[in-house]
Amino acid sequence: MTRIFSGIKPTGHLTLGNHLGAIRQWVEVDQHKADALFSVVDLHALTVDHDPARVRRLSRQTATLLLAAGLDPALCTLFVQSHVDEHTRLSYLLECTASDGEMRRMIQYKEKAAREQAAGGSVRLSLLTYPVLMAADILAYGADEVPVGEDQAQHVELTRDLAVRFNQRYGHTFTVPKAVLPTVAARVMDLQSPTAKMGKSHAETAGIVYLLDEPDVVRRKIMRAVTDSGSDVVHDRENRPGVTNLLEILAACTGGRPAELAEGYSSYGALKRDTADAVLEALRPLQERHTALCGDPGYVDAVLREGAERARSLARPTVDAAYRAIGLLPAY
Numbered sequence: 001m002t003r004i005f006s007g008i009k010p011t012g013h014l015t016l017g018n019h020l021g022a023i024r025q026w027v028e029v030d031q032h033k034a035d036a037l038f039s040v041v042d043l044h045a046l047t048v049d050h051d052p053a054r055v056r057r058l059s060r061q062t063a064t065l066l067l068a069a070g071l072d073p074a075l076c077t078l079f080v081q082s083h084v085d086e087h088t089r090l091s092y093l094l095e096c097t098a099s100d101g102e103m104r105r106m107i108q109y110k111e112k113a114a115r116e117q118a119a120g121g122s123v124r125l126s127l128l129t130y131p132v133l134m135a136a137d138i139l140a141y142g143a144d145e146v147p148v149g150e151d152q153a154q155h156v157e158l159t160r161d162l163a164v165r166f167n168q169r170y171g172h173t174f175t176v177p178k179a180v181l182p183t184v185a186a187r188v189m190d191l192q193s194p195t196a197k198m199g200k201s202h203a204e205t206a207g208i209v210y211l212l213d214e215p216d217v218v219r220r221k222i223m224r225a226v227t228d229s230g231s232d233v234v235h236d237r238e239n240r241p242g243v244t245n246l247l248e249i250l251a252a253c254t255g256g257r258p259a260e261l262a263e264g265y266s267s268y269g270a271l272k273r274d275t276a277d278a279v280l281e282a283l284r285p286l287q288e289r290h291t292a293l294c295g296d297p298g299y300v301d302a303v304l305r306e307g308a309e310r311a312r313s314l315a316r317p318t319v320d321a322a323y324r325a326i327g328l329l330p331a332y
């Protein structure tokens with residue numbers, strides 16, 4: 001059976017980008033078609049300046065939201081990354097497989113390092129090496145597929161390179177995974193700066209729809225979305241990024257095709273109204289289930305405990321095999 005792994009960082013409140021670019025695919029497709037593991041990858045949240053209490057709170061909120069979005073523990077495995085030591089054990093071996101140059105070429109590293117420096121902070125070493133930890137997350141489970149938004153495709157490519165290199169040097173140990181991108185909304189853009197990704201840790205929040213935003217807040221953010229000069233509604237990512245973003249969000253929520261949807265509109269106002277309605281309709285059931293789950297914290301704890309147990313049992317044999325293959329003496 002196909003094995004799928006994907007993760008989400010508790011670096012902020014989850015956004016519509018996380019939902020349309022990743023979570024929805026996990027819920028509607030992946031957990032039904034494969035042995036799917038999904039992780040709140042909390043160690044990745046430590047690569048930038050963070051408040052420990054907030055990371056803890058967001059880890060729990062993220063897990064709860066994933067269940068609210070429809071991940072079903074009877075169909076998939078949901079766990080917190082730091083509960084399974086195999087991730088960090090394997091990460092070190094992969095650091096010994098990766099090169100400094102290939103890490104510095106990662107686009108997210110360049111962008112986030114520049115942001116940290118601009119804010120006067122120092123760049124943590126873990127920001128540079130985090131794609132290696134991500135490779136360990138994936139390779140520990142022998143995942144065949146990694147459903148991700150476009151922004152993570154480069155990291156999955158690195159994971160493939162590391163798996164192939166390790167296998168060539170030390171004998172076949174890892175499955176070589178592939179990234180699977182959604183067909184629409186692979187990259188949901190910020191409503192206020194539609195040439196930048198909608199990201200949950202961005203400081204400017206006016207262009208970000210959070211999954212737990214109140215309905216009137218969601219509507220206001222969408223109605224105030226930056227559109228392009230001109231007034232005709234066309235799907236053109238290059239020249240009309242604002243309108244194109246709205247069309248892609250609408251398409252992702254309603255199941256249509258962005259270019260075809262564009263033909264039905266002659267004004268930005270109507271497009272914004274319909275997009276807001278579609279987003280609200282997509283978020284309503286998730287928000288209702290989230291409220292219900294918050295009243296049952298014991299259930300979330302139990303899901304995460306059982307998820308970590310299963311994840312450990314799957315990862316340990318692969319990571320032990322990697323330790324042997326690379327030349328380490330087995331523990332007595």
Ligand code: AQP
Binds near residue numbers: 009010019148150186
């Ligand atoms: N704007 C987006 N459009 C489509 N997909 C997106 N994803 C994130 N933003 C968008 C996808 O969501 C999954 C989980 O992402 P992540 O939390 O691991 O990290 P990220 O990609 O760095 O997401 P953020 O929200 O932008 O976080 P910050 O701001 O902390 O960096 C991934 O599959 C991702 O592709």
